[in-house]
Amino acid sequence: MSLSLLLEKYDVSTEEGLQKALSEVEKEESEVDEALSGVLSRACMLEDKLRTASQAYTKLSEVKADAQVAADMVDRTAELARDVSAKVRQLDLARSRVAECQRRVHDLIDLQLCSAGVEAAIKANDYETGAGHVSRFLSMDPGSVAAARARGAADPRDAMTRAANTLREHIVRRFEDAAQKNDDENVDKLFKLFPQIGRAEEGVRLLAKYLATKLGVEIRRLSVVAEGEGAVFADAMTRVLEAAAAAAARAAALAALAAPGLLPAALAALQPQVCAGVRRVSGALLRAAARPASALQAEPALAELALAHSTIQLYFAFLTRRTQADAASLPEAAKQAALDAVEKLIAECDLTRTAQDILGHYLELEKFFLEESVNKALKMATPQPGSTTSSLVDDVFFIARKVIRRSISTGSVEGACVVLNEVSAVLERDVTAVLRRRLRAAPPDPLPLPAPPAPRAPRLALDLTALDLTADLAHALNKDVEAQRLLFLAHLAEAEAGAEWAARLAEEAVRGAGGAARGPTDTHKVESCAAGLGAAAAALALAAEQGVAAVRAGLAPRLALWADALVQPAPLAEELEDDADAFPQALEQFSECARQHLPQHTVDALLLAVVTDVATRAEARILHHHYDREGGLAAERRCRRAAGRAGGGGARERAARLAQAASLLALERPQHAADVLRPPRLPPARVRDILARRTDFKIEDIKKLKL
Amino acid sequence: MEDYKFLFKVVLVGNAGVGKTCLVRRFTQGLFPPGQGATIGVDFMIKTVEVDGEKVKLQIWDTAGQERFRSITQSYYRSAHALILVYDISCQPTFDCLPDWLREIEEYANNKVLRILVGNKTDREDREIPKHIGEDFAQRHGMYFLETSAKEAENVERLFMEIAVELMEQAKCKELPKYDGSLGPINGKTTSVGDGSCCLRS
Numbered sequence: 013m014s015l016s017l018l019l020e021k022y023d024v025s026t027e028e029g030l031q032k033a034l035s036e037v038e039k040e041e042s043e044v045d046e047a048l049s050g051v052l053s054r055a056c057m058l059e060d061k062l063r064t065a066s067q068a069y070t071k072l073s074e075v076k077a078d079a080q081v082a083a084d085m086v087d088r089t090a091e092l093a094r095d096v097s098a099k100v101r102q103l104d105l106a107r108s109r110v111a112e113c114q115r116r117v118h119d120l121i122d123l124q125l126c127s128a129g130v131e132a133a134i135k136a137n138d139y140e141t142g143a144g145h146v147s148r149f150l151s152m153d154p155g156s157v158a159a160a161r162a163r164g165a166a167d168p169r170d171a172m173t174r175a176a177n178t179l180r181e182h183i184v185r186r187f188e189d190a191a192q193k194n195d196d197e198n199v200d201k202l203f204k205l206f207p208q209i210g211r212a213e214e215g216v217r218l219l220a221k222y223l224a225t226k227l228g229v230e231i232r233r234l235s236v237v238a239e240g241e242g243a244v245f246a247d248a249m250t251r252v253l254e255a256a257a258a259a260a261a262r263a264a265a266l267a268a269l270a271a272p273g274l275l276p277a278a279l280a281a282l283q284p285q286v287c288a289g290v291r292r293v294s295g296a297l298l299r300a301a302a303r304p305a306s307a308l309q310a311e312p313a314l315a316e317l318a319l320a321h322s323t324i325q326l327y328f329a330f331l332t333r334r335t336q337a338d339a340a341s342l343p344e345a346a347k348q349a350a351l352d353a354v355e356k357l358i359a360e361c362d363l364t365r366t367a368q369d370i371l372g373h374y375l376e377l378e379k380f381f382l383e384e385s386v387n388k389a390l391k392m393a394t395p396q397p398g399s400t401t402s403s404l405v406d407d408v409f410f411i412a413r414k415v416i417r418r419s420i421s422t423g424s425v426e427g428a429c430v431v432l433n434e435v436s437a438v439l440e441r442d443v444t445a446v447l448r449r450r451l452r453a454a455p456p457d458p459l460p461l462p463a464p465p466a467p468r469a470p471r472l473a474l475d476l477t478a479l480d481l482t483a484d485l486a487h488a489l490n491k492d493v494e495a496q497r498l499l500f501l502a503h504l505a506e507a508e509a510g511a512e513w514a515a516r517l518a519e520e521a522v523r524g525a526g527g528a529a530r531g532p533t534d535t536h537k538v539e540s541c542a543a544g545l546g547a548a549a550a551a552l553a554l555a556a557e558q559g560v561a562a563v564r565a566g567l568a569p570r571l572a573l574w575a576d577a578l579v580q581p582a583p584l585a586e587e588l589e590d591d592a593d594a595f596p597q598a599l600e601q602f603s604e605c606a607r608q609h610l611p612q613h614t615v616d617a618l619l620l621a622v623v624t625d626v627a628t629r630a631e632a633r634i635l636h637h638h639y640d641r642e643g644g645l646a647a648e649r650r651c652r653r654a655a656g657r658a659g660g661g662g663a664r665e666r667a668a669r670l671a672q673a674a675s676l677l678a679l680e681r682p683q684h685a686a687d688v689l690r691p692p693r694l695p696p697a698r699v700r701d702i703l704a705r706r707t708d709f710k711i712e713d714i715k716k717l718k719l
Numbered sequence: 720m721e722d723y724k725f726l727f728k729v730v731l732v733g734n735a736g737v738g739k740t741c742l743v744r745r746f747t748q749g750l751f752p753p754g755q756g757a758t759i760g761v762d763f764m765i766k767t768v769e770v771d772g773e774k775v776k777l778q779i780w781d782t783a784g785q786e787r788f789r790s791i792t793q794s795y796y797r798s799a800h801a802l803i804l805v806y807d808i809s810c811q812p813t814f815d816c817l818p819d820w821l822r823e824i825e826e827y828a829n830n831k832v833l834r835i836l837v838g839n840k841t842d843r844e845d846r847e848i849p850k851h852i853g854e855d856f857a858q859r860h861g862m863y864f865l866e867t868s869a870k871e872a873e874n875v876e877r878l879f880m881e882i883a884v885e886l887m888e889q890a891k892c893k894e895l896p897k898y899d900g901s902l903g904p905i906n907g908k909t910t911s912v913g914d915g916s917c918c919l920r921s
């Protein structure tokens with residue numbers, strides 16, 4: 013309490029007040045004392061703490077020094093470790109050099125042993141062991157020898173090379189001995205040593221020479237053609253090529269042991285023997301197949317030539333396949349080189365020439381056979397009096413198919429193409445020409461279309477029918493005419509069938525020759541030549557069309573009668589029904605008969621032609637008659653019935669137009685014309701002309717019509 | 720389906736080595752092939768060209784000149800629309816053989832076939848047949864005439880294009896059956912040049 017406050021609070025003028033103030037002061041003093049002693053005691057504590065802190069600080073700097081020392085030590089240790097690993101690496105290197113040295117020392121020791129060993133082996137006739145040593149020598153690290161030489165030692169290879177050469181000479185001599193003796197077992201055994209002594213190619217060459225000689229002997233024996241029946245030449249050729257294939261297979265098996273890719277060289281050595289053998293056989297074959305007197309005589313030769321050619325093709329295919337297999341493991345470039353080599357071998361060898369000669373001869377002979385056979389078929393098809401059928405087209409296509417199949421059996425796309433060309437030529441030129449000649453004109457009444465019933469006078473109609481019957485009888489009696497008629501129809505049917513045949517044959521050929529095709533070009537070639545048969549088919553179809561036209565021409569007089577009958581103005585009251593149906597019935601009879609001789613589509617074509625023809629004529633005939641209502645109604649009825657059964661398509665349309673024209677004749681009044689006209693409408697001028705045929709219609713009325 | 724309106728067969732004949740194969744390659748592939756072997760039998764190439772906006776497919780048959788392939792090559796004459804007879808202007812014997820070739824053409828080809836005489840290898844310095852001699856020969860035998868170089872691509876395109884144009888004109892005025900594309904090559908009618916002669920060469 014401050015003094016002023018004290019003075020305010022206590023009245024120090026009084027003792028009591030003073031006393032009180034004093035006691036207050038004293039009390040405060042004691043409190044201050046107490047607080048002071050408290051503070052003092054704490055100061056002591058603080059001092060203690062301060063001391064401890066400064067002690068700790070001194071210790072810390074000691075620790076820092078220690079840590080520095082430790083860090084230095086770690087650095088030094090790392091450096092040491094680095095030094096150590098470098099040393100370890102050097103050590104490794106040193107060790108591997110030691111190993112290499114050891115190997116070279118071994119090699120050199122071996123080399124000594126090898127050359128000594130080879131000499132010993134030669135002495136002991138143990139060529140396998142000798143070859144083993146040489147093989148070891150060849151597989152040695154060339155560095156060993158170089159190192160030895162670098163230190164000035166005599167070239168240790170000299171002795172070895174000398175020994176190896178001696179060994180090679182021995183092996184070659186032994187091989188030739190074995191070859192001489194035909195000792196296959198030793199030949200094979202010795203052949204296997206050549207690759208070991210680094211002479212694989214020489215081995216293959218020697219082996220091929222051996223096989224070629226053997227093959228030559230065998231082929232000379234086999235190429236003697238036995239006299240006899242059957243395909244003696246082709247059989248001989250097959251035997252020769254089978255022997256060749258066996259030799260090639262053996263060469264392939266052994267060459268594969270030596271080294272892949274050597275086969276073409278071996279095959280090249282064998283090939284001259286094969287060529288010569290086949291040439292001998294083919295010479296005999298070609299002499300025997302020289303132009304025969306008849307198609308019949310040519311057939312065995314043709315079969316032989318085709319077979320011989322296909323056998324050669326198969327042999328070539330075999331060579332290519334073996335070479336492919338042999339070279340399969342080689343890198344791409346070497347593989348291609350091997351394939352190119354064998355392709356070149358095939359292309360340039362005499363066997364290819366022989367095959368070409370055989371094919372050429374085959375084609376000439378096949379052409380001869382085809383032309384002879386077809387000519388014979390054409391000659392046989394010359395109509396004999398009374399003949400009513402023809403197998404011309406069947407015969408020709410039988411020949412064509414045989415010839416095409418044989419050409420495919422040669423295995424040559426080229427050959428098949430040529431034969432397709434020749435067949436197309438014969439069909440288009442010779443066969444079609446004959447059919448066209450035969451189909452140019454039809455005999456009278458080629459297909460019976462009944463005559464229309466006679467109008468107006470029933471009695472006369474009966475008489476006419478009787479006349480018709482007599483005519484039919486006369487036809488039947490006149491067998492010649494009847495035969496002509498049937499033969500004509502047979503040819504017409506044939507021409508149609510021929511067109512189908514040709515198309516089918518073309519398909520067959522493309523499928524058949526597909527097997528021999530060696531690429532898309534070959535396929536295109538066959539397709540293109542087969543298309544020639546398509547042209548022949550078209551020509552035959554054209555001949556058939558001509559035949560149909562001739563039939564129509566033959567029917568023309570009767571069609572004119574029908575046209576007139578349909579639009580007759582005369583009603584036949586009591587027989588109205590029959591009368592109206594006469595034409596549909598006649599058509600039915602006609603097509604039934606036609607169907608017996610001709611294919612359906614030809615019948616359809618004929619019906620269309622007949623209906624069109626009759627309808628057109630009938631419409632024109634209307635303009636020649638005069639009608640009353642009765643007559644008009646009768647005509648309308650007949651025409652409507654005709655239209656109702658006119659068959660399909662164009663025929664129906666044409667008959668409908670006629671019905672429309674006839675319905676104009678049946679009108680009550682000309683003004684009703686518009687009611688019967690429906691699309692496709694008759695032209696207005698024609699409508700007026702027709703209406704004008706009605707005697708009871710007035711011209712002015714007709715003129716006034718709006719059409 | 721291929722879309723072409725007309726298909727014509729063109730056959731090349733003439734001695735071996737006159738350059739038939741080179742002419743065909745030049746036209747169909749645009750190259751002069753280095754040393755290929757002699758043609759075996761008959762080779763087959765196709766090129767479609769355009770004439771007056773219409774696609775014309777030329778089927779080109781390149782024949783081997785050697786005698787031993789005669790039975791193969793002759794069979795292609797009949798259905799040919801055009802025959803190109805080639806000789807080598809630097810090789811007299813190839814010209815001297817022309818009458819033999821003509822005889823063969825007379826015998827096997829359609830008598831209305833378009834025939835073109837071609838003297839090839841005009842790039843060569845050592846010409847032996849003057850141009851007018853070739854022209855004379857062609858005229859005497861009713862053939863078109865052209866000199867070419869397969870090597871320098873001289874007149875090769877023109878040769879085949881003129882054939883295409885001429886055949887198309889013939890076809891149009893004769894109405895050779897057209898290929899409407901819906902017919903495969905088998906059913907298609909590869910007509911030989913038919914008999915009805917009209918607007919062709921005098």
Ligand SMILES: Nc1nc2c(ncn2[C@@H]2O[C@H](COP(=O)(O)OP(=O)(O)O)[C@@H](O)[C@H]2O)c(=O)[nH]1
Pocket residue numbers: 733734735736737738739740741742752754755756757758784839840841842843867868869870871
């Ligand atoms: N200089 C020259 N050489 C040609 C020409 N056309 C072809 N040849 C060469 O004549 C040789 C025979 O050609 P090729 O087309 O195979 O004749 P082909 O037997 O008629 O098919 C080849 O060496 C060609 O390089 C040409 O236009 N000029």
Ligand SMILES: [Mg+2]
Pocket residue numbers: 739740741757758781782783784
């Ligand atoms: Mg050529």
